[in-house]
Amino acid sequence: MLLLLGSLAGVLTGLAAIAFRLGIDEAQALFLGVRGEYITSAIHALPWWRVVLGPLLGGIAVALMLRLFMTDYRPRSVTHVIEAVATKGGALPLKDGLVAALISILTLGSGGSAGREGPMVHLAATLAANIGRVLKLNPKRNMTLLGCGVASAVAASFNAPIAGAFFALEVVVGSYALDAFAPVVLASVIGTVISRLYFGDFPAFILPHHYGLVSFWEFPAFALLGIVCAIVAGLFMWSVLFVEKVAEKLPLPGYLLPVPAGLAVGVLALAFPQILGVGYEATDAALKEQLPLISMLLLLVVKTAATAITLGSRFGGGVFSPSLYLGAMTGGAFGIIAAAAFPEYAAGQGVYTIVGMGAVASAVLGAPISTILIVFEMTGDYKVTIAVMLSASLASLLVHSLLARSFFHWQLRRRGIDVEDGRLRHLLSHIPVAELVKPTPAILHEQADIDAVRMAIMENEAGVAYIVDDDNRLRGVIALPDLKRFRTFEEEAHHQASAADVMRPCRWVLYLDQPLDQALDLLEKDIEDPIPVLNNRDEQALRGVIYQRDILLAQNRALVQRQREQAGEA
Numbered sequence: 001m002l003l004l005l006g007s008l009a010g011v012l013t014g015l016a017a018i019a020f021r022l023g024i025d026e027a028q029a030l031f032l033g034v035r036g037e038y039i040t041s042a043i044h045a046l047p048w049w050r051v052v053l054g055p056l057l058g059g060i061a062v063a064l065m066l067r068l069f070m071t072d073y074r075p076r077s078v079t080h081v082i083e084a085v086a087t088k089g090g091a092l093p094l095k096d097g098l099v100a101a102l103i104s105i106l107t108l109g110s111g112g113s114a115g116r117e118g119p120m121v122h123l124a125a126t127l128a129a130n131i132g133r134v135l136k137l138n139p140k141r142n143m144t145l146l147g148c149g150v151a152s153a154v155a156a157s158f159n160a161p162i163a164g165a166f167f168a169l170e171v172v173v174g175s176y177a178l179d180a181f182a183p184v185v186l187a188s189v190i191g192t193v194i195s196r197l198y199f200g201d202f203p204a205f206i207l208p209h210h211y212g213l214v215s216f217w218e219f220p221a222f223a224l225l226g227i228v229c230a231i232v233a234g235l236f237m238w239s240v241l242f243v244e245k246v247a248e249k250l251p252l253p254g255y256l257l258p259v260p261a262g263l264a265v266g267v268l269a270l271a272f273p274q275i276l277g278v279g280y281e282a283t284d285a286a287l288k289e290q291l292p293l294i295s296m297l298l299l300l301v302v303k304t305a306a307t308a309i310t311l312g313s314r315f316g317g318g319v320f321s322p323s324l325y326l327g328a329m330t331g332g333a334f335g336i337i338a339a340a341a342f343p344e345y346a347a348g349q350g351v352y353t354i355v356g357m358g359a360v361a362s363a364v365l366g367a368p369i370s371t372i373l374i375v376f377e378m379t380g381d382y383k384v385t386i387a388v389m390l391s392a393s394l395a396s397l398l399v400h401s402l403l404a405r406s407f408f409h410w411q412l413r414r415r416g417i418d419v420e421d422g423r424l425r426h427l428l429s430h431i432p433v434a435e436l437v438k439p440t441p442a443i444l445h446e447q448a449d450i451d452a453v454r455m456a457i458m459e460n461e462a463g464v465a466y467i468v469d470d471d472n473r474l475r476g477v478i479a480l481p482d483l484k485r486f487r488t489f490e491e492e493a494h495h496q497a498s499a500a501d502v503m504r505p506c507r508w509v510l511y512l513d514q515p516l517d518q519a520l521d522l523l524e525k526d527i528e529d530p531i532p533v534l535n536n537r538d539e540q541a542l543r544g545v546i547y548q549r550d551i552l553l554a555q556n557r558a559l560v561q562r563q564r565e566q567a568g569e570a
C-alpha cells in the first residue's frame with residue numbers, strides 16, 4: 001500500500017514542483033518583465049525604477065497574502081515540516097501549504113533573495129500529508145508518505161533522484177528505516193522522470209570541463225575551507241535571525257514587514273543585480289571561473305544581507321539556493337587565493353567552488369549526506385567527492401557543535417521547540433495520564449487529628465497523606481518532615497491540631513485528561529513522589545497519584561518504539 005501511495009505522492013508532488021517553477025517564471029515576467037533563472041543581464045537593461053519597483057510590489061503582494069490568509073502573519077517553510085514530523089505526526093494544513101507556495105512564488109518572482117527548494121519541500125509535504133489525512137493513515141505511515149512527497153519534489157527540482165531520496169530520509173523522516181526507504185526512493189524516481197519529461201535531462205549547473213585534484217597535499221586546504229565555510233554558514237544563519245529580531249521591533253504590523261524589505265532588496269539590486277531571485281546565474285558564473293576575487297567577496301556580503309532581509313522580514317522562500325550561492329562565492333574566492341599562494345599544488349578555482357557549495361549548504365541544512373549528493377548530481381561531476389566530503393563534514397560538525405544541527409533547528413529552538421526530543425514527546429502525547437494513575441496512598445479529611453495523620457503516613461510506602469474536604473477536593477499534602485517541623489515549633493498546640501493546620505499546598509498536580517508528555521516536564525522540577533492526579537480543573541477532586549518511576553518506564557517504552565521505527569521494525 002505504501003508503494004502505491006508513495007507513487008501517487010510522487011506523481012502529484014512532481015507535477016506540483018513543475019507548476020511551482022512555472023508560477024515563479026510567470027510572476028517574474030509580471031514584476032520584472034524577464035523570464036528564466038538567468039536574469040542578471042536582462043536586469044541591466046531595465047530602467048532603475050523597474051528594478052526597485054519589482055521587489056517593492058512583491059512585498060506589497062506578500063503583505064496582502066499574509067494579512068488575509070495567515071493568522072500569525074508568517075509564511076511556512078521547511079521548519080514547519082520538521083516541526084510537524086516531530087510533534088504533530090506529520091499533520092500539515094492544506095490551506096497553509098497552498099498559501100505559502102503562492103507567497104513564495106510572489107517573493108521569488110518579484111526578485112526576493114531566497115531559494116525555491118524550501119517552499120517546494122513544504123508544498124510537497126503538505127500535499128502528501130493531506131493524502132494521508134484523507135485516507136486516515138496512522139502517524140507512522142503518514143510520515144513515510146510525507147517523505148515520499150518531499151523526495152519527489154527535491155528530485156524534480158534538482159534532477160537529482162538519489163539526493164532527493166536521501167534528503168527526505170535525512171531531514172524530514174529523520175531516519176533510514178527500511179520500510180520507509182523503498183517508497184521514498186520510488187517517489188524520488190517518479191519525481192525525476194516527470195521533471196525530465198518536461199524540462200529535459202540536464203543538471204542544474206553545466207560545468208565547462210571536468211575538474212580534478214592536482215595533489216593530495218591540497219587536503220589541508222580543503223579542511224581549512226571547511227572551517228571558513230562553517231563561519232560563513234554561521235554568519236548567514238545568524239544574520240537571518242538578527243533581521244527577524246530587528247523587524248519584530250519595528251512599529252509596523254507583522255504582515256507589513258515585507259514592504260520595506262522589498263524596497264531594501266530593490267535598492268541593493270541597483271548595484272548588485274546578481275542577488276535577485278535564486279541566484280543561479282551568479283553561482284554558475286563562479287563555477288565557470290568567470291568572477292574575479294573582489295566580485296565574489298562583495299557578492300558574498302551583499303547576498304547574505306539581501307537574503308537575511310528577505311527571509312527575516314516574512315517573505316517566502318528557502319535557504320538552500322542562497323547556501324549554494326554563498327558556498328560558491330566562498331569556495332571560488334578561497335580557490336583564487338590558494339592558487340596564488342601555491343600554484344603548483346592548487347586545483348582550479350572551480351574545484352574549490354564546488355567544495356564550498358557543498359560545505360556551506362551542508363552546514364546550513366544540517367544534512368551532509370544528501371547535500372553532497374545534491375551538489376554532485378547538480379553538477380554531474382564526481383571527481384572531487386572526497387574533498388567535498390571532508391569540507392562538508394567539517395563545516396557541518398562545527399556549526400552543529402557551536403550553533404545548532406541546522407538553520408531549521410535553530411529557528412525551532414528560538415521558538416522554544418526541541419526537535420531532538422520532539423518525536424519522543426509526540427509518542428508520549430498520545431498516552432493520557434489516566435492510564436498510569438495508581439490508588440492514592442492515604443486520603444484524610446482536613447479535620448483529621450494529628451495522630452490519624454501520623455498513622456496514615458507511617459503505614460504507606462510513599463510516606464505522604466493527601467488532605468481533602470467534604471467534596472473530595474484536594475486541599476494539601478502532609479509528609480513526615482511536615483509532622484516533625486510542626487511538633488518542634490508547635491508542641492503546646494500539638495494535641496489540638498488537625499490536618500488542616502499541618503498540611504501545605506501541593507505545588508504540582510496533574511489532571512486525568514493531560515497527555516503524558518506534560519507529566520514528563522514535571523520531572524525537570526523539584527517535585528515530590530508521587531504526584532496527585534485530579535479529575536479536572538474545575539472540581540479539583542482527587543482521583544489518584546502517578547509515580548515518577550511509572551513516567552520513566554513509559555518514557556523508556558516510547559524510546560524503544562522510536563528505535564524500532566528507525567530500524568524499520570515497527
